[in-house]
Amino acid sequence: MNNGNSNNGFVVWLTGLPGTGKSTISAELTKIFQEKGFCTETMDGDEIRKGLSADLGFTKEDRQEHARRVAFVSKLLARNGVAVNVALISPYRSFREHARNEIENFVEVYVKTPLEVCMERDPKGLYAKAQQGEITDLTGYQDTYEEPLNPEVVIDTCDTTPEGAAETIVSKLDELGYFSN
Ligand SMILES: Nc1ncnc2c1ncn2[C@@H]1O[C@H](COP(=O)(O)OS(=O)(=O)O)[C@@H](OP(=O)(O)O)[C@H]1O
Numbered sequence: 379m380n381n382g383n384s385n386n387g388f389v390v391w392l393t394g395l396p397g398t399g400k401s402t403i404s405a406e407l408t409k410i411f412q413e414k415g416f417c418t419e420t421m422d423g424d425e426i427r428k429g430l431s432a433d434l435g436f437t438k439e440d441r442q443e444h445a446r447r448v449a450f451v452s453k454l455l456a457r458n459g460v461a462v463n464v465a466l467i468s469p470y471r472s473f474r475e476h477a478r479n480e481i482e483n484f485v486e487v488y489v490k491t492p493l494e495v496c497m498e499r500d501p502k503g504l505y506a507k508a509q510q511g512e513i514t515d516l517t518g519y520q521d522t523y524e525e526p527l528n529p530e531v532v533i534d535t536c537d538t539t540p541e542g543a544a545e546t547i548v549s550k551l552d553e554l555g556y557f558s559n
């Protein structure tokens with residue numbers, strides 16, 4: 379919960395399968411947070427893996443270390459007033475619980491889409507590569523994804539647009555007191 383300090387930012391932690399819509403919804407959230415006057419930053423798995431986590435791959439241990447780093451940096455940003463979007467598959471519940479315990483103002487969003495739909499979308503061609511045997515550890519297809527049990531928000535992307543998803547998340551943030559002075 380918000381501790382009532384209006385200088386505090388928060389972390390919206392979007393988890394879900396590859397191609398579910400984490401990055402797309404983050405982009406919509408960024409626009410809204412900027413309109414509300416927040417400094418905002420997105421920690422997108424793909425991008426972070428080119429920098430902070432360039433040494434890490436996709437074993438469970440590496441994904442865990444990657445999530446730990448992202449949680450740590452997000453915590454620093456949020457406590458300095460930044461509205462942070464995290465767009466990370468973060469496939470294990472324990473990784474997300476660690477982030478929740480680390481970060482004071484933490485909102486978990488499960489971006490939920492059936493695997494078949496993610497495979498049809500396949501925005502980066504990864505599912506096709508997995509089907510052809512070029513990738514052996516793609517989350518959802520060959521590797522574990524543990525659904526959140528108690529997220530603050532569940533977005534079913536088959537039922538809503540990216541704009542609608544962002545509005546739902548913003549309503550929850552409002553309800554939790556993150557926009558109050
Ligand atoms: N084996 C495997 N499994 C999952 N994802 C893979 C893999 N190989 C490459 N990619 C690409 O890396 C992006 C996922 O990075 P994340 O940092 O979000 O993943 S994780 O949280 O560490 O599981 C992911 O991006 P998104 O599609 O945006 O989720 C993929 O583009």
Ligand SMILES: Nc1ncnc2c1ncn2[C@@H]1O[C@H](COP(=O)(O)OP(=O)(O)O)[C@@H](O)[C@H]1O
Pocket residue numbers: 394395396397398399400401402403465499501534535536538539540543
């Ligand atoms: N309701 C929706 N919310 C988010 N993305 C959607 C939705 N409907 C269709 N899409 C499409 O699904 C794809 C999701 O890709 P992306 O945001 O990169 O996913 P992720 O970051 O989870 O891997 C995009 O091509 C996006 O346009």
